[in-house]
Amino acid sequence: MITITSYTVELVKDPFGILNGQRYEFMLDIEVPDDDELYSESGLYIRAIYNVDENQAGLMKYELYEKTIQRYLDFDLEDDEVAMVEAFCKEHIDEVDK
DSSP states (O other): OOEEEEEEEEEEOOTTOOSSSEEEEEEEEEEOOTTSTTOOTTOEEEEEEEEEOSSOEEEEEEEEEETTTTEEEOOOOOHHHHHHHHHHHHHHGGGSOO
């Protein structure tokens, strides 16, 4: 199971009004157990895009990266981990500077 250790959140600007709703980019520093297939000595982070519009809100996508070398990792999180990331984003969405 992953543990979120720190994060940042920013509003994704859309000057042309192409996107529906508001999109937020979360950068979540995570820790995983040493025996997890995701484990990396360089550290890991998740880049998550969370969308909020008048009808719904939810996680649009996420990507995993090795922290020190900024390398994309082609892994999927477990369903419960995805749910945890989505819940975390929902809980912290009001902290963004608009």
